[in-house]
Amino acid sequence: MPADRPYARAGRVLAPWRRAAGYLLPLALLIGGLVLVPVIGTVIQSAFRDVVFLPRSFVGLENYARLLDDPAFWQAARFTVLFMLASVPLELVLGLGIALVLNQTFVGRGLLRALVLIPWVIPAAVSGRIFERIVASGEHGAASWLLQRLDLADQPVHWLGSEAGSFLALLVADAWKTTPFVAIILLAGLAQIPVTLYDQARVDGASLWRRFTAVTLPLLRPVLVVAVLFRMIEALRIFDVVYVLTGGGPGGTTTSLSLLAYAHYSAGDLGYGAATSTVLFLVTFALALVVVRVGRFGRELS
Amino acid sequence: MSERRMRRLLLGLGILGTAGFCLAPLVVMVATGLASRPDFLRADVPFALTLDHVRSVLTDPTAHFLAYVRNSLVVAALSASLAVAVASLAAYALTRLPLPGKAAVLVAVLALSMFPPVSLLGFLFRAMAQLGWINTHQALVFPYAAWTLPLAVWVLVSYFASIPRELDQAALVDGCTRLQALRHVVLPLAAPGVFSTLLLAFIFAFNEFLFALMLTTDHAARTLPVGIALFEGLHGQVPWGEIMAAATVTTLPVVLLTLVFQRRMVQGLTRGAVKE
Numbered sequence: 122m123p124a125d126r127p128y129a130r131a132g133r134v135l136a137p138w139r140r141a142a143g144y145l146l147p148l149a150l151l152i153g154g155l156v157l158v159p160v161i162g163t164v165i166q167s168a169f170r171d172v173v174f175l176p177r178s179f180v181g182l183e184n185y186a187r188l189l190d191d192p193a194f195w196q197a198a199r200f201t202v203l204f205m206l207a208s209v210p211l212e213l214v215l216g217l218g219i220a221l222v223l224n225q226t227f228v229g230r231g232l233l234r235a236l237v238l239i240p241w242v243i244p245a246a247v248s249g250r251i252f253e254r255i256v257a258s259g260e261h262g263a264a265s266w267l268l269q270r271l272d273l274a275d276q277p278v279h280w281l282g283s284e285a286g287s288f289l290a291l292l293v294a295d296a297w298k299t300t301p302f303v304a305i306i307l308l309a310g311l312a313q314i315p316v317t318l319y320d321q322a323r324v325d326g327a328s329l330w331r332r333f334t335a336v337t338l339p340l341l342r343p344v345l346v347v348a349v350l351f352r353m354i355e356a357l358r359i360f361d362v363v364y365v366l367t368g369g370g371p372g373g374t375t376t377s378l379s380l381l382a383y384a385h386y387s388a389g390d391l392g393y394g395a396a397t398s399t400v401l402f403l404v405t406f407a408l409a410l411v412v413v414r415v416g417r418f419g420r421e422l423s
Numbered sequence: 424m425s426e427r428r429m430r431r432l433l434l435g436l437g438i439l440g441t442a443g444f445c446l447a448p449l450v451v452m453v454a455t456g457l458a459s460r461p462d463f464l465r466a467d468v469p470f471a472l473t474l475d476h477v478r479s480v481l482t483d484p485t486a487h488f489l490a491y492v493r494n495s496l497v498v499a500a501l502s503a504s505l506a507v508a509v510a511s512l513a514a515y516a517l518t519r520l521p522l523p524g525k526a527a528v529l530v531a532v533l534a535l536s537m538f539p540p541v542s543l544l545g546f547l548f549r550a551m552a553q554l555g556w557i558n559t560h561q562a563l564v565f566p567y568a569a570w571t572l573p574l575a576v577w578v579l580v581s582y583f584a585s586i587p588r589e590l591d592q593a594a595l596v597d598g599c600t601r602l603q604a605l606r607h608v609v610l611p612l613a614a615p616g617v618f619s620t621l622l623l624a625f626i627f628a629f630n631e632f633l634f635a636l637m638l639t640t641d642h643a644a645r646t647l648p649v650g651i652a653l654f655e656g657l658h659g660q661v662p663w664g665e666i667m668a669a670a671t672v673t674t675l676p677v678v679l680l681t682l683v684f685q686r687r688m689v690q691g692l693t694r695g696a697v698k699e
Contacts (some may be wrong), residue, residue: 134523144516147509148572153651155547155569157534162546214442215637222437225495234437235685236445242677242688244630246562246648247670251452252665254461263451295449302692309693329426358539361632365652379541386545386637395545402542409537 137280160402166224166395175390184396194397196373197381201401204377205356212352213345216303221337222313223304241301243420249365252294255367256280284374291375294362299355303348310344311337352413354405427688449674456638461663476668478521487642488669491650494639495629498646500559503624507617509568510575517576518583519591529580536573540633542659551638558640566634571624578623581694583609619691619695622684629677 137143170180188194214231224232255263258279268274280286314337322332338345352376360379363369368385369376378401385394454460459471469667478487517525547566556562590612591604599607610617632648639645651673654666681688 141516141520144512145586148513151569159543159546235682238681244648246632251448262466267465354537382541385522391545398542401539411536
C-alpha cells in the first residue's frame with residue numbers, strides 16, 4: 122500500500138527516538154523550557170507594549186520602528202560592532218602568540234599553561250573591577266602611574282572620562298579575560314600539526330618566519346576560523362565587563378546592545394527591551410549558523 | 424644571529440610576556456587588597472601590608488560577603504551537578520543508541536548555546552516573577568544548568584564516543600540494564616571527562632553575571648560576581664581596599680582549582696571546541 126509508505130518511514134525514524142526518550146527527555150525539558158521557550162517568548166514579547174504596572178497591548182512592529190528612530194540604539198549597535206572588530210583581531214594575535222609559546226617545550230610549561238587559564242576562570246565582573254582599579258583616575262591608578270613613570274604622560278590620565286579612553290580600557294580588560302580561551306583552542310590546533318612537516322621545511326631551508334607562514338598558518342586555519350567565529354559571537358553579546366567597568370559611559374558611548382536591552386528591562390520597558398535583544402539574537406543566530414556550517418561539527422557520530 | 428639563538432630569544436620573551444600579561448592585573452588586585460591604603464602608588468604614601476581589609480570583608484555583617492560565597496557555591500554546585508547528570512543520560516543515548524539524525528540534534532544543541540543571554544531575560548524575568556522565584560537559589564540553578572548543558576553534552580559525547588562500545592555491550596549481555604551499564608561501565612571509564620565537565624560547568628555558573636544581576640535582589644540569593652560588582656561604600660568614597668580584598672578572596676579558590684586541575688580543564692575545553 123503506497124499510501125502507508127511515508128508513515129512507515131516516519132515510524133522508522135521516530136521509533137528509536139521514542140525508545141531513547143527516557144534519556145533525552147530531561148535534556149529536552151531543561152533546554153526547551155529554559156532556553157528555547159524564553160527566546161521565543163522574548164520575540165513574542167517584542168510585539169507588545171509591555172511596561173510594568175501598565176496593561177499589555179499588542180503593537181505589532183511598533184517597538185522595532187521605535188528602535189530605528191532611536192539614536193541610543195544606533196549608538197549601541199555602532200559600539201558593539203566596533204568593539205567586536207577591534208577585540209577579536211587583538212585577542213587572536215595575542216592568543217596565537219601565547220599558543221605558539223605554550224607549544225614549545227621548556228621547563229615550567231605546565232605552570233605557564235595554568236597561569237594562562239587564570240584570567241579566564243576569574244568572573245568577568247571581578248576582572249572588570251580589577252581593571253576599574255587599574256584605570257582609576259588620579260595618580261593612584263596603576264595605568265596612569267606607569268605612563269607617568271615612563272614619561273609618556275605628564276599628568277594623571279582620566280581614562281574613563283573620554284570615549285577613546287573608555288573604549289581602550291574595555292578592550293584591554295576584555296582581551297585579558299578572553300585571550301586565554303583563544304590561546305587554549307589554538308594550542309590544541311597547533312598540537313595536531315605533524316612535526317615531520319616542520320622537519321621537512323627545515324631541510325628545504327625554510328626560515329623560521331617562512332615555516333610559520335607556509336606550515337603553521339595554513340594548517341591552523343580550520344581551528345582559527347572556529348575560534349574567530351566563537352569569539353565574534355561572544356563579543357557581540359558583551360555585557361559583564363561593560364556593566365562593571367564603564368557602565369556604558371561616558372554619555373552612553375560604550376553601551377553595548379546587551380547593556381541597552383538590560384537598561385530597558387530594568388527601567389520596566391519589557392517590550393522595548395525584548396525588541397532590542399531580538400535584534401541582537403537575530404544577528405548572533407545568523408553568525409551561529411555560519412559557525413555550524415564552517416565547523417563541520419558532529420562528524421564523529423556519523 | 425643564528426636561528427637557534429633567535430628562537431631562544433623569542434621563546435624567552437614570549438614566556439616573560441605571557442606570564443606578565445596574565446599576572447600583572449592580579450598583582451594590582453592582591454596589592455590593593457593587602458595595602459593599608461589603596462592609593463599607595465602616590466609618592467607621599469608608604470606601602471604597608473595589612474590584613475585589615477580581608478578581615479573586615481569577612482566579618483562585616485553589612486557586607487554580606489559570606490552570604491554571597493554561600494549562594495555562589497550552592498548555585499554553582501547544584502547547577503553543575505544537574506547539568507552533568509542530564510548531559511550524561513543524553514550523551515549515553517547519543518553515542519550508544521541507533522538514532523537517525525542525531526548529528527543534527529547535537530548541532531542544534533550547539534547553536535542554542537550561542538544565543539545571547541539577554542535574549543532570554545525578558546521572558547525569564549516574567550516567568551520567575553510569576554513563580555515567585557525572584558531572589559531564590561532555584562531561580563539561578565535551573566537556568567544555569569540549561570545554559571551549561573550544550574557544553575556539557577558536547578564534551579561528554581566526545582568522551583563517551585571514545586570508550587569502546589564492546590565494554591558496555593558485554594555488560595548488557597551479562598544482564599545489566601542500560602542504566603546499569605551507564606552507571607557501572609561507561610561513567611567510571613569516562614570519569615576524567617565527567618570530572619572535566621563538572622569543573623567547567625561549575626566555573627561557568629560561578630562566573631555568570633547577567634541572570635544573577637536580574638533575578639536576585641539581595642544577599643538571600645545574590646552571588647559573588649554581583650556582590651562584588653555592586654559593592655560600594657556607605658560614605659561615597661569607593662572602598663577599594665575592601666573590594667580588592669573581596670576579589671582576592673573570591674579569586675583564590677578558583678586559582679587553586681585551576682593550578683591543580685589545569686590539564687583536565689584544558690582537555691574538557693578543547694574537546695568541546697576542537698574536534699580531532
